[in-house]
Amino acid sequence: MTIYLLPGVGCDRRLFSRVELPGHEVKVLEWPPFPKGCTLEKLAETMRPGIDATKPHVLAGVSMGGMVAQELALLTKPKKVILISTWTGPKEWPWHVHVAKFLHLSWVIGSFTMRATWPLKRILGKRPRDIDRLLWDMAEQQGADKIRRGLEAVLRWKGSRWQGPSVRIQGDADHVIPSRFPVDHLVHGGPHIMILTKATEIARLIETELRD
Numbered sequence: 290m291t292i293y294l295l296p297g298v299g300c301d302r303r304l305f306s307r308v309e310l311p312g313h314e315v316k317v318l319e320w321p322p323f324p325k326g327c328t329l330e331k332l333a334e335t336m337r338p339g340i341d342a343t344k345p346h347v348l349a350g351v352s353m354g355g356m357v358a359q360e361l362a363l364l365t366k367p368k369k370v371i372l373i374s375t376w377t378g379p380k381e382w383p384w385h386v387h388v389a390k391f392l393h394l395s396w397v398i399g400s401f402t403m404r405a406t407w408p409l410k411r412i413l414g415k416r417p418r419d420i421d422r423l424l425w426d427m428a429e430q431q432g433a434d435k436i437r438r439g440l441e442a443v444l445r446w447k448g449s450r451w452q453g454p455s456v457r458i459q460g461d462a463d464h465v466i467p468s469r470f471p472v473d474h475l476v477h478g479g480p481h482i483m484i485l486t487k488a489t490e491i492a493r494l495i496e497t498e499l500r501d
Contacts, residue, residue: 290313290314290345290346290347290368290499291313291314291315291316291341291344291345291346291347292310292313292314292315292316292346292347292348292349292495292499293316293317293318293339293340293346293347293348293349294308294315294316294317294318294349294350294351294354295317295318295336295348295349295350295351295354295355295357295358295361296317296320296350296351296354297350297351297352297353297354297374298352298353298354298431298435298436298439298440298443299427299428299431299435299436299439300351300354300424300427300428300431301319301320301427301430301431302317302319303423303426303427304351304427304484304485305317305484306423306485307484307485307488307489308484308488308491308492308495309488309492310492310495310496310499313499316339318336318339318340320332320431320435320439321335321336322435323434323435323438323439323442324438325438327438327442328442328445328446329353329356329357329360329442329443329445329446330360332357332360332442333357333360333361333363333364334364336357336361337361337364337365340361340365342364342365342366345368346365346367346368347367347368347369347370347371347498347499348361348362348365348367348369348370348371349370349371349372349373349495350370350371350372350373350375351373351374351375351484352373352374352375352465352466352481353375353439353440353442353443354375355370355372355373355374355375355376356375356376356377356443356446356449358370358371358372359372359377359449359450359451359455360449360451362451362453362455363450363451366453367453368454369453369454369455369456369498370451370453370454370455370456371455371456371458371495371498372455372456372457372458373457373458373459373483373484373491374458374459374460374463374465374466374479374481374482374483374484375457375466376466377448377449377470378446378447378448378449379446379447379448380448381466381469381470383467383469386444389444390444395437395440395441395444398433398436398437398440415480415486416480416482416485416486420482420485420486423485424482424485456473456474456498457470457471457472457473457474458472458473458474458476458491458494458495459472459474459475459476459479460475460476460478460479460480460481460483460487461475461476461477461478461479462478462479462480463479463480463481463483464480464481465481466481474494476490476491476494
């Protein structure tokens with residue numbers, strides 16, 4: 290079984306650097322360029338060639354990666370989609386995300402504001418200095434424009450149309466995507482970046498789903 294991993298916006302393959310899944314073929318999909326006005330559906334179409342749909346596979350995504358995974362699933366028909374710290378559509382948004390969309394607040398994301406407000410990113414969850422450094426390095430490499438366009442694509446998304454097997458892994462300490470919906474595995478103390486801070490537990494849950 291091949292498992293394809295999709296990182297969150299502003300992240301790359303290093304987001305999964307602490308997740309070990311021995312015995313499985315693991316491939317991390319990297320983000321393509323985000324053109325102005327891009328959508329999650331178009332991103333999925335662009336990333337589609339990176340998946341060998343002729344072989345049994347599973348898609349797993351974190352945050353925006355989970356949303357794109359649901360769009361990819363329509364194209365590749367995986368055995369299962371594993372959703373980590375993510376939404377299935379606007380119906381799960383907290384009120385402040387609806388406000389952000391209405392006011393088009395994503396425009397404020399730029400190189401200066403990204404750097405100036407980085408200390409406020411504690412909303413992602415408490416983390417040691419090495420993880421904080423990793424998150425910043427990934428965000429800086431991806432760039433403010435790409436992060437802004439990714440968030441705009443999320444806010445334009447109308448929601449998942451995938452009706453196949455899926456499983457949700459969510460942290461109860463996620464302040465970015467609060468757990469206000471049914472989940473299959475609730476991780477105690479899991480912040481939005483639990484894929485890094487609780488990697489061993491997340492890997493165990495993924496392994497359980499791969500066996501099932």
